[in-house]
Amino acid sequence: MPNFRDEAPINPWSARLPAALLTLALALTACSTSAGQTRDDGRLLVLTTFTVIADMARNVADGRVEVASLTRPGAEIHGYEPTPDDLVRGQGADLILENGLGLEAWFAQFTERVQAPTAVLSEGIETIPISSGGYEGEPNPHAWMSPDNAHTYVDNIRDALTGLDPQGEAVYAEAAQDYKARISEVGEYLETELAGVPDSSRALVTCEGAFSYLARDAALTEMYLWPVNAETQSAPQQTVAVTEFVRDNRVPAVFCESTVNDGVQRSVAREAGARMGRTLYVDSLSEEDGPVPTYLDLLRHDAEAIVSGLKGGAT
Incomplete structure (x- = not known):
């Protein structure tokens, strides 16, 4: 209840x-x-x-x-x-x-x-x-x-x-x-489509740490620049850590959410040799004529964007 x-x-x-x-x-x-x-x-x-x-x-x-x-x-x-x-x-x-x-x-x-x-x-x-950013121990x-x-x-x-x-x-x-x-x-779509992604590349790298639960469902390693949208920018050491993780694991694509600035994540992609994946949606739907007017649209959009990015498809 x-x-x-x-x-x-x-x-x-x-x-x-x-x-x-x-x-x-x-x-x-x-x-x-x-x-x-x-x-x-x-x-x-x-x-x-x-x-x-x-x-x-x-x-x-x-x-x-x-x-x-x-x-x-x-x-x-x-x-x-x-x-x-x-x-x-x-x-x-x-x-x-x-x-x-x-x-x-x-x-x-x-x-x-x-x-x-x-x-x-x-x-x-x-x-x-949450494991970083001053919110350690608080629930995501x-x-x-x-x-x-x-x-x-x-x-x-x-x-x-x-x-x-x-x-x-x-x-x-x-x-x-x-x-x-x-x-x-x-x-079920996410689980099926990600089945062939190599273990080393099974990572979801985002701006905000908003995908912990989705990553757990899909058996993906989660990395992010900051834990919650309340952060105004990524700490330099976290940016370096994310960049090294993406480069070392040859993660093919990184992502950012619709409600935040993706400038830092684009820098990570350039430095690590990864692509910038399609924009993900988390905290808000779009207008009726936008890409995610419903919750099911949001889930489908994000699942398809993650699958495309990690399998090397078009972004």
Whole structure:
């Protein structure tokens, strides 16, 4: 079951909302729609902290509730700063879904100003600790990047929606089962396509350390320039270590994520004689007309980019 609570725990990357914003929010939320109220079309409102889990929730909800993301496509989620409008929307929500594991550095203070219950979608995940960058021992928050872990997310969404709307239990259960089957297809593709990659080249080298869970699923060695997007640049010694790793293991391609600057990684590729792989997506979906408008598109895009890069295909 997801972890329902009224207040989020303090996390090590917690950011403080500006005092003026909190003051304004108090005035705005006083006149906002009360939680528990249905929309004009009769549906309840479920908010999520970012676009990836919003899409997952829509697939499980199957239209029975309205689902909206607080952050927009392309937003950097770690250090996001909620707006007064976000706080108004939160006050009018019936449920808010978050990733947890310290991903949403702003969420604890956000929930102090809203009355909606929350559910943590990473509840029950076997976490992987971060091993560098000053966050040693903290759980890597990017658990949704694993198709295996995504099943836990879907189950937690199903349970959270059923708790909110018991009459929709059968709908949520059926939609969740179908959605998990489609997610599994991506994991099976990745495993099959990477089977022939030599052990020495079975490495996923990225800008951010956001692929620990996917790398574990696919039996890939993970290397990265910095542990989380909160980092503004890679430490020189880490850049050297990544470059030497890529060169020594003849890793054919390195990658970077859509929400960060890829300049350092391009330098690594040049120095190590590797190619720059296709852009990977992690923290955010694209707009509807972009390359990854849904979570399944994101998983498929990243899987195909990794396979192409490590097998020497076109980038």
